[in-house]
Amino acid sequence: MKDKRILRRPWGRRLMGGWIIRPESLLEALKGGDVAEFGKLQVGAKQLSKLIALMQFPDQELLVRSNGNLEVENVSRVYLERGVGYCRTAYRKARLSHSFRVSDQAWISETAKPAVTLIIKPKKYG
Numbered sequence: 334m335k336d337k338r339i340l341r342r343p344w345g346r347r348l349m350g351g352w353i354i355r356p357e358s359l360l361e362a363l364k365g366g367d368v369a370e371f372g373k374l375q376v377g378a379k380q381l382s383k384l385i386a387l388m389q390f391p392d393q394e395l396l397v398r399s400n401g402n403l404e405v406e407n408v409s410r411v412y413l414e415r416g417v418g419y420c421r422t423a424y425r426k427a428r429l430s431h432s433f434r435v436s437d438q439a440w441i442s443e444t445a446k447p448a449v450t451l452i453i454k455p456k457k458y459g
Contacts, residue, residue, distance in 0.1 A: 335447060336368075336447040336448045336449070336450055337447065337448075337449045337450065338450045338452060339366065339449065339450070340452045340454060341452065341453055341454070342362075342454055342455060342456045343355070343358035343359055343362045343453070344358055344455065344456050344458050345397075345455025345456065345458070347457065348396065348408075349398075350398055350400065351396050351397050351398030351399075351404070352396070352397050352398075352455045353395065353396055353397075353408065353424060354397055354455055355394050356385055356388065356389045356393075356394065356395055357389075359385055359395060359453075362453055363378045363381060363382040363385070363453075364382070365451075366378040367379070367448040367450070368441055368449070368451065369450075369451050369453055370450055370451065370452045370453065371397065371399040371403055371453050372399040373399070373437075374399045374437045375437060375450070376403055376437070376438070376439045377440025377442070378451055380439075380440040381435070381440070384433060385405070388405070388407050390407065390427075392409055392410050393407045393408065393409050393410065393427055394407070394408055394410060394424070396424075401437075402434045402436050402437070403434070403435045403437075404432065404434045404435075405434075406431065406432030406433075407431050407432070408426060408427060408430075409426070409427040410423075410424060411424065
């Protein structure tokens, strides 16, 4: 029996070698799976969604990087005004910043039943 692989594409924006994703859309993408796959890294989806739920704050989003380890940190959304009627969104390190780093194959249980693998591959906007 093979494991089931589902592609989930939350909206994201590239920044500093990672993706900025809203926590609500990332939690929606992690729903209903056992294993989450970011690039070549695989981690347990249920424990990851519990940690992301604790990192939800208003006007803050998540910077997700997968460079050997899965790194998740929150960044605050800032609006920059450039003239009359022109506004741009930028991101800064949050005043109360939270982050965590997880190694590959963390929180994955070795069970006999096939796992549901969620492939997280953000769609680009902005």
